[in-house]
Amino acid sequence: MVSIWQGAMQVFVVGFPPLLQSLLFWVFAALVVHVCQQLVEHTAYSVDPSSRRISASHAALCIGSIVWALDVVGLFMYAELSHHVLKLVPALSGLVIMVVSARLTIPTLSTSASKRRIALTSAWLALGALAGHFTITSSHVQSFAQINGLAIVLSLGIATGISCYCAIRHRAAKLSVLTPRYRSQTWADKLLCGGAILVLHWLLVNTFAMHLGDFDGATDGTALLFIVLVFAMAVALEHLSNLRSDAGRQQLLRRGLSMMRTSAVAPNAHSDIQQSLIADHLDRLLHPDNLALHFQPIIHTQRNELQLEALLRLTDTTLGRINPETFLLVCELQGKTAEVDRMILCNALDNLHTWRTQGLDAVTISVNVAPVTLMHESFAPWLGLQLAQRALPPRALKLEMTEHAIIALGPQMVAAIRALSTLGVAVLMDDFGAGYSSLGMLAELPIAGIKCDRLFVRQLPQDRRRQKLLRHISALARDLGLSVVVEGVETPDELRALAAAGLHHIQGYLFSHPIAAPDVPTWYHTQLQPQREALLALLPPTGNGRASDTDTSFMPTQPGLPWAPGA
Template sequence: MVSIWHDATMAFAVGFPPLLQSLLFWIFASLVVHVCQRLVEHTAFSVDPSSRRISASQAALCIGCIVWALDVVGLFMYAELAHHVLELVPALSGLLIMAVSARLTIPTLSTSASKARIVVAGVWLAAGMLTGHFAITWGHVQSFSQVNVLAIMASMATAVALAACTAIRHRSAKLSMLTPRYRAQTWEDKVLCGAAILVLHWMLVNTFALHLGDPSGESDGIALLVTVLAFAIAVALEQMSNMRSDAGRQQLLRRGLSMMRSSATAQNAQRDMQLSLIADHLHRLLHPENLALHFQPIVDFQQRGVQFEALLRMTDTTLGAINPETFLLVCELQGKTPEVDRMILRNALDSAKAWQAQGLNDTTISVNVAPITLLDDRFAPWLREELALRGLPPRTLKLEMTEHAIIALGTEMVAAIHTLSAMGVVVWMDDFGAGYSSLGMLADLPIAGIKCDRLFVRKLPQDSRRQMLLRHISALAGEFGLSVVVEGVETVEELQTLAAIGLHCIQGYVFSKPIPAAHVPDWHHTHMQPQRAALQALLRPAGSTPFSALPPAIAPAPGL
């Protein structure tokens, strides 16, 4: 301990910089922290792997450059180093080391969900930055044998704390969208980091015994100082501008992909953060047990029986309730859509098989799938094997796809649907009317039916134009031999209006909310027939049965 203290007192030969120089460096360091945080955030909010790699590479290069510039500018604070000229090879070596260390650690610091991995990456980043500093100041060192152990230990601890704590706070700021106890990083945090960097730089300068100049002499490095500052500012401004452009490009990409599965969720900054959080945890979420399914009944009041549509429901201990549309969009961006679709299909078929054992025979389930899943040549054989494995006839399953996907993919999708139809699995057009319908293609599509989007039902009893539109859709579908289901029916008035139009197959809360898979048999045996009878009574001519006549049996099954 005495030896360490003696070494420290001998090696702290460079005094703390004067007040004005310290203040200017402090401001510059705080701005550098702000820019670095924005760059890391941009990398973290990217979702697809390609964007993450590109963003991480650009962010690492920029962070390496501006931290290098900050380090070089800091050398001008000390009067003892006034006459030392920065040597080209050591300076460029330091720049290379800082850029490489940032490139190796920024992906983990920006996207990892593990605090342990963040700390390890913070240690590597700190070690790389310190090594880069020592490379820059190589020509200033008088003797590498005279080491200030206290200074180097304090420097390493400070650098690791800055890197790891800032990254963990960044993760906390992302989670603040879901967990209120976290708060976003503020300018007070950045100013504190800037002060820590000022002290860190002074300790680094005093790590080894240096060649000291005359403090009273005049510095001849003003031109170099201005050049380095201009370089740092230009790199930061250029990258910030590119960041805004890239954010716009990624948002357009997400909008385009979200059209492949109809989505009513708005695209905004909050949703972008939720997308990136789901992407960070996707490896953990992509397991069958996490993909819980609820089933919403589809009833045709002119035919017997009931169908069910499988609806994804997800809840995570860290992320809370996860919007299924958001989760599926992340899977699309990450290239995991075929994998997750197959997991959902297996879960749905397992549920149908389990219902058979409880007396639900001839049950039909509908599952929404993405176009990339159907276009895979191996999908149809795989689906045939899964049905055979469970002893389920192909008619058990119906596949649903949005009209955007079916129409946009044209002949390829038509061929894929024909293959499925040949094995007995029919395809329906989901969310009809919610996007860019093409009536010209409707005659050529080998689909079994259409599901009218809930937009048609909005204010339907009072809207004669919507009633007329649905009447024409019903007539057109009948001419083509297509069945029609109307989604989102929530009130008895809407149901009666649809019946008057001639549409009797509906899906919505007026009949039942989505039901957990395990509760479907109980609902079917005890609630389905009374609810159906009650609603059919209300579809009689006006005045025969008042709305208030609904019996208690229409209450949802336990657990809903």
């Protein structure tokens, strides 16, 4: 072992760089790590595949270029090599190798959720960096046959460790948004990596026997050093300056897509990171067992009707509780909307089929779907088949879409809604009043009803203008043959104001919170009637359509059986 160590040390003929040069290189290397981190983070925070691909391409070009510049600058630290000519072909070939290796590995290092994949990809990135270095310095090598085994093993280990450490710390920085168990990467981490790069560079120049001393045809190394530094700084600054613009472009894209669904998620850096994490784990999340549903009742205060709106609930072992709106936006950006909507619909229909075997024959459900799902030419036939397989009548299902989507997509959406109407499935306009609210379109759209946004209910008891507006909406809907549901009813005063306006379909916490799907039958048989009676008790005794004390139309016809189907 001693002889092996001594033999290896004899090949370390290029001395460690002087203190001043080492410190400068250390600082430069730490800055390079910082820039690389910013670029990788930007790639990781992209959500849709196109943005991720473009960001990865830009990041790879920049990272490969500045790492190449760092490698070339490092050659000027050593007195034994500072006067050697840097030949153009090997130098540019090394640049190409570093850029290509970064392009092949950055997508995985920035988005993979598997530590094993990160480690393997880090090893490939390290091999690419070493291959690029040896290509750059090929004109300096005296003999490739004389190899310092210790130096090359240590170099590979350090290079792999640096890339793997940075990638895992980057993953921890993303996860720190969700849990304090993780912490973001700090300048101490970057300085540690910079020091490791300094040692790595010294090991690399000692891997093969090098030409030492003056080299024939030597050129002014100061000019070359200045050119390389300017090149590295220009590339880094250009890409860093573009990050904010690209982030703004992606936020505009997400904001536009979020209008197609109900979304109260404000775009900010925190939500961007959450979306990127969901995108990283989307393949695992997109499974029917993970798409749990809760159902919030929609009650009519005058008729025997009960409708349940399906609401998505997701919890992941790594990501914790996931905001459904954020999850659905990520699916939209990833092109998975139709897939997840169909999974949710199947889950909802399975629950409805199970409830009907338990006596809930009068219950109907509503499910929110995206435009891309509804407008697909195969959707209506597919939905008809799903209903038939479960022996469910089409009228038992209603589909909800935001007014943004229905109105913005025009004739295509109208044709899709008519196809569903022919099937027997009604389509409701959700969040009416939160966007365009084009009254002229109501006469042309083949929708079955509207759901008024919570915006109408806000301060309703004190706001006479809102009260008048709701009375007009009620009259207009009645003339057009549309049902009206008011969302977000939370106080008795709001309930009474709605009843005075002639609106009796309500949904909100005043009547019931969302209920987990397995608990719906128990709630139906034991809590529905008491909650309904408590709700009716809040209304005035006259002029509101309240059921009389002898009215039993809402009671089960026999113990344990559901109340009769509504009129």
